[in-house]
Amino acid sequence: MKILDGKLAAQAIKGELKITVAQWVIEGKKVPHLAAILVGNNGASETYVAAKVKACEETGFKSTLIRMEEDISEFKLLEKIEQLNNDPDIDGILVQLPLPKHISSKKVINTIDPDKDVDGFHPVSVGKMVEGMPTFLPATPYGIMLLLEHYKINTKGKHAIVLGRSNIVGRPISILLSGNANPGNCTVTICHSHTQNLKDICLQGDIIIAAIGIPEYVKPDMVKDGAVVIDVGITRVEDASRKSGFKLKGDVEYDTVAPKCSWITPVPGGVGPMTIAALLKNTFNSCIQKN
């Protein structure tokens, strides 16, 4: 069993990007600039946004963190996005999800200029992805593709089982893995809460992508020997023995499943860091296209 080490792979990608960006700036071009909006102060969201801002710093990007109160009106948030859309210095806009209930995430996502949609959630980005056109791929699935590429995992003709059909992970990764590209060319089965015989289906998986958000849902009797397991879940589970009061759990029961796998991602340190690397790649691509 080998580890798909997202931390290492992300470091490698960010290292390369740092050199490319430095060269780009030496040529007199504009420093890539990511704007992140954080509404309220959800603990996990704080952590994610802080990690994104830090990654920008490390890689030579400019970043702007915009904080808004939990009770900000939807109108004010949309107004702020419009302002960022019209600011020529901003290459990428990301609004950290989830948003408070009184704000429509769909409306927010649809307001972001598709040319700055570095999280890849705008319908225009999604449509282009489906049709295989150049676009911003959604950051988490793109990160998974970069991870498979980094470790040269052979995906062609393999059967990938995707657990979860969310617009953020399950749906787009099922589209990317079944696309005519490398990584890609998998036979893909997409599963969800209505799936019957889930265990039998999982056992067919040469590759399993777990993205359902239920801690330790995937057990060893659901995984065939030699499978590649990508764990997208990251849930805070109470743990009084820790200073923080919680620990992070993936969707896979790691200790029992790992021995059966050819490759597996840890949680944390798997898909998470790759999502950030993907976000930076999208932001730099946006910067190149505009300058």
Add this chain to the structure above:
Amino acid sequence: MKILDGKLAAQAIKGELKITVAQWVIEGKKVPHLAAILVGNNGASETYVAAKVKACEETGFKSTLIRMEEDISEFKLLEKIEQLNNDPDIDGILVQLPLPKHISSKKVINTIDPDKDVDGFHPVSVGKMVEGMPTFLPATPYGIMLLLEHYKINTKGKHAIVLGRSNIVGRPISILLSGNANPGNCTVTICHSHTQNLKDICLQGDIIIAAIGIPEYVKPDMVKDGAVVIDVGITRVEDASRKSGFKLKGDVEYDTVAPKCSWITPVPGGVGPMTIAALLKNTFNSCIQKN
């Protein structure tokens, strides 16, 4: 074994639509108007476009057929589309595919105003479909969904095997069938030219959607007893005994497969007429939104 009769179902849908449109027009509203562009004179394309124009007439729609020579420049075609985009009387624009090789289908599709994209191929339409937003669904997959709905086929929790990953059929129907709707909520496996053990996978299918364009590819040993089989293929195969010189074959070996099925679509008379019914529904929806 029962027949999913697309001709009958399409007639029912068009009949309803005809009444609705008549009522709409009596209220003083605008007659829905579809513009179809046909480049060159491919025999199959001629037939399809003629059927669409005829369906418009039968249902009380206005239609305009624009013929262009095989050697028309891409620029001229795009110019014509722009003109239709700007014509307030036109509710839907369809460009019959395939186009001659010197014209980029992608460029043509991307030029159609998404608000008139009644074939549902524009990236904006596709992105909205993936995200479950109201949009024009691509006509053939939408037609399949209408057919399943018409015959009240239970899809929830069923395992659907989709053969083919084209942007026109395989990809979108896999998205729709796995969506959280009715019809929908299937576990979906999408297969293509790189799929291994295709027979074993097909045998798991409660529903099989064959959309690969290879005549009679699906044989009885690939289909489990009681499956629902939807045949999207329609290929002209030489047949000297016929006046036309050809007959139409689906992707399924009908005579041997049909006895194993609970439901099956014939070819012709299955998915084809449903595609046209879906196109009319999209065109009327476009008309409603604009008037």
